Amino acid sequence: MKGILRKCVKCGRYTIKQDKCPYCGSKVVVPHPPRFSPEDKYRKYRYLAKKIARIIPE
Secondary structure (H helix, E strand, O other): OOOOOEEEOOOOOEEOOOOEOOOOOOEEEOOOOOOOOOOOOOHHHHHHHHHHOOOOOO
């Protein structure tokens, strides 16, 4: 049952439908954040993106 909930990007309502919102017909996405892992493969790329955007001081 994991990952069954979806959220509409346009109206913000939650649904179980997989393809589109039954209220407004817009696209639905998974509202849950990705799972955390200490062995993160993409940590280096996120760090570099933040450094380029000057979110992290040099």
